[in-house]
Every structure is written in C-alpha cells, then in structure tokens.
Amino acid sequence: MRTALCAIVFLSTVIGACSYKEERVVTPAPTASASDVCVSRGYPSGTPAYDACVQRETALRR
Numbered sequence: 001m002r003t004a005l006c007a008i009v010f011l012s013t014v015i016g017a018c019s020y021k022e023e024r025v026v027t028p029a030p031t032a033s034a035s036d037v038c039v040s041r042g043y044p045s046g047t048p049a050y051d052a053c054v055q056r057e058t059a060l061r062r
Helices: 002-018 034-040 048-060
Strands: none
C-alpha cells in the first residue's frame, strides 16, 4: 500500500512538472532616430556629412 501511494505521488509530480507553461510578453526596444545615431557617431548637425549620414540611416531603416 505504501509503495503504491509513493508511486502515485511520484507520477503526479512528474506529470505536473511536464505540464508547466510559461508565457512572456515581448515588447520591442525603443529605437533611436536616424539623427540621434548620426549625432552619437560624431557628425555635427547641419553639415553635409551629417545630412549624408541621416539619409543613409533613413534608407537602412526602410
């Protein structure tokens, strides 16, 4: 009787462990704007190099 009870407890524990379900909510990370990226790379705003950088970054994001 004792062995049967232990077997039932063991099986119910194993079955319960196999039925565990975890759900996660994934939110997209905020992205920096093209102008923020270019400024962080050291391009001074208003320069031709900055404008080219913003155009490249905008094109890559499409």
